[in-house]
Amino acid sequence: MKIESDFLPEKQCIVIDIGTKYTKFGFATEHSPRCIIPTCCEIDGTSIPDIYKCKDEQTLMLALTNFIHMLFYKYALVAPKDKKVIIVESLLSPTIFKEILAKVLFITYEVTSLCFVPSHCASLFTLGISTGLVLDVGYKEVILIPVCEGVPILRLWQAMPLAGQAVENQIKTRIDIGQLSDESIDSIAEDIKARCCFVTTLKRSKILATGQSVEPKTSDVEYHINGERSITISGDIRETVHDVLFEENIDEMSITTMILETIINSNVDIRLKLAENIVLIGGTVMAKGFMSRLKEELVEKLKCSKYNNLKITKFKFHVAPAYENYIAWLGGSIFGSTNNLNIVSQTRENYINENYVPDWPTTFTRQKTE
Amino acid sequence: MASYMFQKTITSICTCGLQKLLPDLFFCRHCITLRCDFCVSHEIDTTYCPHCFENLSSTEAKHKKNRCASCLECPRCFNTLSTRSYSRTPEPKKPPQKMYYLLCLFCNWRSHEPNIPDQPTSSGNWPVNKNPDDGRILDLINYYKSVTLKEVFDKQKRNTKHYGRNYMHFLEKFGLNAMMARKKVGFPNFHTDGTGFSTSEINPAEAIENVPELSANTFEDILDLKQISTLEQRFATPELQAENTDDLFPIRKHLRVKHSLRCRVCEHNVVKPEYNAVKFKIKHLAYYYVPEIKIIKCEPLLAGKWSSLVLKLCNPSQASTAVRFEKLDLNAINIIREPRQLEGEDLISTPKQLPEPIPIVLELQGDIIVPEGEIKIAARDDTAEYDDTNEVNTDNDDPKYVYWRKGNKVALKFEVKPNENIKKNENVQLGFVMHFMYSDTMLHVINPKQPQTVLVPIKIVLNLPNSF
């Protein structure tokens, strides 16, 4: 194995997954990211808490310039010039974001090549499979794209604003955090979500929704805010804040129905394969009990007249050799170790001549050998 | 203090178009113009540990994954850990043995918490965590590598039908020299005709139906928040992300870098740190060259009324200078960016364009009368405090504009008039151009004459608070 690594391409390749809340950053062929840091930066002393929210192009460009600068000079400790870069991104990320990111990397930082890898496809590399139903539950939204033989089926994509932020909003409305700045309220809500809350079972959730109490009762938690004030977070809140993800909106859509709708709209011959190859990625799916609750919800919903002719009896979930919040990054890292990187990357030269950023080739070489 | 630092009452517009505070700007002596963070390129000079200050070469740093081999950080509060020792007598007859453990002096975390055994040496071979999934990920990487290599070979096989058997260009193109190297070292090579090409095998992941359920005691157990790690603590080691604080392992200190900065246009250094010392070889900050402007007196601003404004200029350089003022012409603000044509020795490579000039969008909320004529400012002289002589000829000073002078400082009178429609409590933004005399002491080959002086224009924006 030692020999292998000696013949790696001499140019270092950097893999970046810029999430709406956290950015995963590291080197290709490594097994975990070097860092997971909040996606925020400063412009001349003013903090930009959410880069994706930058209104005008110029602010976005400065924000990305500063953010990429921090990634390279604080974490990677290599100058970006003449490095290869892989950006793991959602297929739905705004074009303007992609274009400005390419401009910053190619022109300001002079990287030698750049490759945008869709997070949904990349995630499958961590499993050694090429077909699956990939559900990315991040911070702002949940995005579902089925991938068939390595190709994302874009006509079946679905997205909803049901993710970490929706859970935090539940916490903010149901718990009186107090009069603090927006940023501190946000970070406290996130902390409560990560350390106190879990996803309860479908049975308990149904009982709690009617206002009755369940046995055993979930214990309350004393939570200290900034070491000054202490609040009590009731057991009911701890177990039900995530329920918002499974509640149907007026169009009868939730994470559960999203999955079923995608399966029902896909070709008959791959329906079973999708149902038995569900891949969950994104930080929010790491909440305790999320996977079992999703399975319960799916099985329950299947009884619905709308879905009972699906001929599906069970759902199967994949477990990747990584924590869910960096599965997509790891996929990018594995991809970066292969020769395909050189084939599908755009070079700086090409960017300067053509001045546009190509899309991910949908006819991307199949991973499965026939 | 912090709010004082961020108060942007007086800003300068950098050559690239960004508004910056004077201390944030650099001065390129070759382009003779201002540069900021955005229009210099950063290079990594040295890598060092911020705690023990050991310098590491870039390959060493790369090998150690940018972490210091000797310094450890507390996994709970991220402060540097100290090594503590005690003596123990393992067997009654033997001499006592010194044992070491780690302690955080800030939060009292000890290496006993994750059950790290005490070590007999102070440098301690503190255990390094292994990613439990290393094996599987390595298999995946090798599998995909061989799959893509096979694809390349298949393609090449198809191509050779047309182009004969000369496919060296192909090998170059796809970096397949590794393959050749493999052959040289005597490793079994893949068959070049692609037929017997063996891809390493992998078992595709099996999806599970029986997903992990919530454990039965999730509900009733009393949650001890002290035992549950925060996201920050988890993300400090992405491959472990321990939820229980008892499972947090010490983190090796992340290294830092010293940057040297280069002007993007002419590629000369504007800042270069000294190796192994907290000093600089080159440090061309604008602060050392450009007269600093401070407001010392401002009459209450009234809409449509002229009020006087006194600005103090301070010459930081060892040579006397002169300034000249001009109104800011908003129509021409985006023209004439680079003040100087590079020539001769200044021209290391072809002058580049800045990544992208930023269009200056500025709105002024009033009018300003700037002092007329040239105003001289004496050089900075650290002994001047004890000496009342003023070497600048003050005969030409117009008392209408010059309020007072002292040493290398001069106070100048301006008149400002906010627009009629200015709202109360709204800042009044005004601008002017200050040309300052810079004596160019660099020896330019084309111009081997004695030091010449250049007038450097700098656009200044005032943001006057209007809260009277």
Ligand SMILES: [Zn+2]
């Ligand atoms: Zn600039």
Ligand SMILES: [Zn+2]
């Ligand atoms: Zn150190």
Ligand SMILES: [Zn+2]
């Ligand atoms: Zn500590």
Ligand SMILES: [Zn+2]
């Ligand atoms: Zn220059």
